[in-house]
Amino acid sequence: MHIIDDYIFDPGRLIFYRKDLPNFVKHEIQNTISISDKYEKLIAGLDKLDAKNCSVQDKPIDLIGICLTYNCSLRCNYCSYSSSSGNIDDLSMEDVTSFVVQAIKKRVMYNIAAINKKVEPLRFFFTGGGEPTHNWNRFKEIVTAIKDKCQEYHIPYYFELTTNGMLNDNKRNFIKSNFDKVMISYDGISEIQNKNRPCANERKTSSSIVEKTIKAFIDSSLEVTIRSTVWYYDFKRMKEMCDNLASNFNHFSEWSIMPIIPSGRALDEDNIREGYDIKKYSFFDYYIGLVDYAKMKKYNLYISTPVFNNTVSEYCCGAIFADCFWLMPDRSIINCIESERFRVEVGKIENSKVNLFSQYEDPYIEIVKSGFIKCRDCLAYRFCKGGCPLKSIRDQCFGTGYKQYECSMVQQYWTYIFQKILNGEECFGWRTEKITNERLVPYQILKLVKKEENKNED
Amino acid sequence: MSYEKPVITVYDEATIVEIEAQAASCCRTGTINA
Numbered sequence: 001m002h003i004i005d006d007y008i009f010d011p012g013r014l015i016f017y018r019k020d021l022p023n024f025v026k027h028e029i030q031n032t033i034s035i036s037d038k039y040e041k042l043i044a045g046l047d048k049l050d051a052k053n054c055s056v057q058d059k060p061i062d063l064i065g066i067c068l069t070y071n072c073s074l075r076c077n078y079c080s081y082s083s084s085s086g087n088i089d090d091l092s093m094e095d096v097t098s099f100v101v102q103a104i105k106k107r108v109m110y111n112i113a114a115i116n117k118k119v120e121p122l123r124f125f126f127t128g129g130g131e132p133t134h135n136w137n138r139f140k141e142i143v144t145a146i147k148d149k150c151q152e153y154h155i156p157y158y159f160e161l162t163t164n165g166m167l168n169d170n171k172r173n174f175i176k177s178n179f180d181k182v183m184i185s186y187d188g189i190s191e192i193q194n195k196n197r198p199c200a201n202e203r204k205t206s207s208s209i210v211e212k213t214i215k216a217f218i219d220s221s222l223e224v225t226i227r228s229t230v231w232y233y234d235f236k237r238m239k240e241m242c243d244n245l246a247s248n249f250n251h252f253s254e255w256s257i258m259p260i261i262p263s264g265r266a267l268d269e270d271n272i273r274e275g276y277d278i279k280k281y282s283f284f285d286y287y288i289g290l291v292d293y294a295k296m297k298k299y300n301l302y303i304s305t306p307v308f309n310n311t312v313s314e315y316c317c318g319a320i321f322a323d324c325f326w327l328m329p330d331r332s333i334i335n336c337i338e339s340e341r342f343r344v345e346v347g348k349i350e351n352s353k354v355n356l357f358s359q360y361e362d363p364y365i366e367i368v369k370s371g372f373i374k375c376r377d378c379l380a381y382r383f384c385k386g387g388c389p390l391k392s393i394r395d396q397c398f399g400t401g402y403k404q405y406e407c408s409m410v411q412q413y414w415t416y417i418f419q420k421i422l423n424g425e426e427c428f429g430w431r432t433e434k435i436t437n438e439r440l441v442p443y444q445i446l447k448l449v450k451k452e453e454n455k456n457e458d
Numbered sequence: 459m460s461y462e463k464p465v466i467t468v469y470d471e472a473t474i475v476e477i478e479a480q481a482a483s484c485c486r487t488g489t490i491n492a
Contacts, residue, residue, distance in 0.1 A: 076491070081492075227492065306488050337487060338490045
């Protein structure tokens with residue numbers, strides 16, 4: 001139980017009640033309101049996994065991630081993959097299609113046998129590593145081949161792309177016609193974009209081309225997210241970025257803001273090595289200030305950040321269950337695209353044949369289990385579940401203290417939301433609703449509810 | 459000497475499917491510098 005002003009937050013039931021409630025009412029709550037946290041069931045799900053002896057299950061998957069290359073035309077000063085030029089890309093069209101056909105066949109077989117058939121589209125996610133469109137002809141050939149295969153087997157599909165936006169009109173048109181959703185990296189203001197995201201050719205700058213790409217994409221049926229990756233010393237300029245985006249780009253779906261984490265080229269920065277100081281550079285404070293500012297200015301902007309998972313969550317990590325796969329440029333198959341140098345290989349494409357391992361080790365399982373149990377008393381537990389295990393691994397390696405920095409901010413985030421909604425306001429889609437149970441109606445017992453997210457509404 | 463009898467939880471197929479579905483929905487992307 002956690003005290004928020006005059007209320008007690010019951011995380012198992014996701015309810016709030018006044019601190020001074022008589023004991024018989026507290027008993028009535030325990031007897032009549034069921035616990036929504038399926039802790040025992042979920043820990044059993046984790047206990048099934050053996051870190052030393054994992055195997056890829058023969059089950060249909062919903063997402064295929066494709067990382068075609070580590071090459072890129074930009075040299076972003078924080079790139080987690082430190083992408084550059086001259087890396088060897090071995091993943092061929094035959095490799096990708098052999099994996100896709102296997103996934104499609106598995107889905108078809110499953111749908112023949114299952115009562116609950118999979119009707120949702122199979123998702124294909126092109127991302128980095130490097131820039132997916134870097135070798136344009138191969139990118140185009142692979143996208144087209146996957147579509148052909150899906151159509152041949154009558155499988156609905158959904159295509160997503162993360163891109164640096166360094167595209168010409170022909171490329172933009174191909175993406176507009178073949179993709180459903182695009183995340184395009186742009187650091188909010190031309191000046192910061194050019195400073196953070198310089199071209200490999202130092203005489204060129206990236207901002208004008210990327211800005212043109214954003215405009216082309218938002219004028220199409222694509223769902224467009226603009227991703228800004230922000231150095232701690234630029235947190236104070238996020239309102240300026242907001243003004244720029246709101247005035248130059250109309251009606252894109254989402255502005256996603258990522259404070260720089262200690263990985264890849266960002267580790268070259270001395271200040272990152274010195275560790276994070278929440279008092280000096282609290283991303284949370286700047287983020288809240290920014291959201292309030294955008295609201296005050298009545299900007300039609302949906303702002304988000306991956307730092308704060310704004311949903312009730314069952315597990316902090318799906319990768320340990322090997323439910324989605326990422327094909328990598330060296331033909332290996334991994335379970336998490338974010339893992340960069342700390343990746344876990346779960347398979348390999350060999351001679352255009354898919355080999356999913358029947359035995360591999362996954363060190364993340366123990367970290368996830370440990371957080372799942374250890375963090376249970378935290379206010380933010382139902383939403384965080386111990387947090388991404390990669391953050392712990394990076395901290396162990398680089399000693400930057402990022403995990404603790406993020407952890408403190410996540411707690412601040414939920415405390416902030418709870419205080420707001422207990423004050424009768426709506427906050428990040430959350431609000432309270434009075435419990436209608438007849439015997440509890442006379443008392444102020446409130447449940448935590450979230451409205452369906454409508455990205456264009458905010 | 460006394461000891462606690464261990465509790466063994468056995469879940470049916472439907473529950474396991476449910477647990478796996480929850481796990482699959484937890485895969486987040488876009489959490490690195492890109």
